[in-house]
Amino acid sequence: MPADLRAALADATTRLSAAGVGSAWAEAQILAAHALGVTRSELSRLVVLGAEAPDGLAELVERRSRREPLQHLVGRAPFRTVELLVGPGVFVPRPETEVVAGLAVDAAREVDHPLVVDLCTGSGAIALAVAVEVPDARVVAVEVDPAAHAWAVRNREALAAQHPGVADRVDIRLGDAAGADRAVLAELVGQVDVLAANPPYIPPDATPVDPEVRDHDPAVALYGGGDDGLLVPAAVVLAARGLLRPGGLLVMEHADTQGPGARALAAGPAWTDVRTATDLTGRSRALLARRATGA
Numbered sequence: 001m002p003a004d005l006r007a008a009l010a011d012a013t014t015r016l017s018a019a020g021v022g023s024a025w026a027e028a029q030i031l032a033a034h035a036l037g038v039t040r041s042e043l044s045r046l047v048v049l050g051a052e053a054p055d056g057l058a059e060l061v062e063r064r065s066r067r068e069p070l071q072h073l074v075g076r077a078p079f080r081t082v083e084l085l086v087g088p089g090v091f092v093p094r095p096e097t098e099v100v101a102g103l104a105v106d107a108a109r110e111v112d113h114p115l116v117v118d119l120c121t122g123s124g125a126i127a128l129a130v131a132v133e134v135p136d137a138r139v140v141a142v143e144v145d146p147a148a149h150a151w152a153v154r155n156r157e158a159l160a161a162q163h164p165g166v167a168d169r170v171d172i173r174l175g176d177a178a179g180a181d182r183a184v185l186a187e188l189v190g191q192v193d194v195l196a197a198n199p200p201y202i203p204p205d206a207t208p209v210d211p212e213v214r215d216h217d218p219a220v221a222l223y224g225g226g227d228d229g230l231l232v233p234a235a236v237v238l239a240a241r242g243l244l245r246p247g248g249l250l251v252m253e254h255a256d257t258q259g260p261g262a263r264a265l266a267a268g269p270a271w272t273d274v275r276t277a278t279d280l281t282g283r284s285r286a287l288l289a290r291r292a293t294g295a
């Protein structure tokens with residue numbers, strides 16, 4: 001790799017592009033800024049000043065060329081109003097889930113001191129974004145995988161420095177979303193105002209093609225079980241039925257092909273206002289259902 005920063009960025013872009021990385025120029029800059037410990041605008045200034053390429057950039061580019069996730073290399077992923085620590089053992093939060101979290105935030109803002117539950121919390125993405133954006137919310141998050149649970153706890157502690165009070169309002173529990181209303185969240189039955197979830201939902205025969213996902217996101221975060229990937233999502237809907245108060249809202253992410261299957265999970269008198277929300281590209285993205293009164 002060239003010693004000069006400008007030339008090193010061009011070289012990194014060529015290498016990343018050849019490895020199939022989509023936004024090679026942008027990622028080269030992110031990796032260089034990370035290696036230098038500066039922001040991207042400071043990086044641009046250093047390029048103009050003719051600075052040298054940082055030690056470590058060549059290795060970062062090599063690892064990214066082997067399709068390690070960018071977020072693992074820099075150790076962080078932005079998610080709405082928060083930045084989350086991520087790495088091996090936890091699902092990297094996705095932009096599409098920001099839309100799902102936004103639906104939960106909007107619903108929570110309609111309630112005084114809302115109680116919000118995030119099932120399958122992973123890094124804590126939805127739970128922590130809701131806690132930051134709805135300052136009077138109490139949030140309880142559940143994660144079954146001990147490694148992911150540890151990342152969520154780490155993220156809550158890291159956020160507490162910038163957002164005093166968040167740590168006191170977010171309770172992160174190790175447990176199973178399936179049967180959560182009878183076990184890990186039993187004391188919350190019938191009290192939850194908003195239940196958000198981004199459960200695993202990929203069907204068994206739909207292995208992701210991107211190596212970043214296939215080889216680095218934990219399998220427990222990807223595959224939803226059953227022939228259609230909706231086994232864990234079905235368990236989430238069942239738990240939500242027990243946990244939500246009458247009128248409380250369920251917001252659950254699913255694949256763009258799973259709208260009808262997800263709506264079918266909320267069939268019957270326990271649910272009302274069942275519909276599918278779309279993301280910014282117009283694709284079916286989340287099940288919305290309101291807990292019926294008296295069912």
Ligand SMILES: C[S@@+](CC[C@H](N)C(=O)[O-])C[C@H]1O[C@@H](n2cnc3c(N)ncnc32)[C@H](O)[C@@H]1O
Pocket residue numbers: 091092093094097119120121122123124125126142143144145148175176177178197198199200201220221222232
């Ligand atoms: C698709 S990831 C979503 C993580 C996070 N909510 C997000 O949006 O970035 C699904 C998460 O659900 C967890 N999970 C899978 N099965 C679960 C279950 N039965 N109960 C609780 N968590 C589960 C996985 O370990 C993983 O962290």
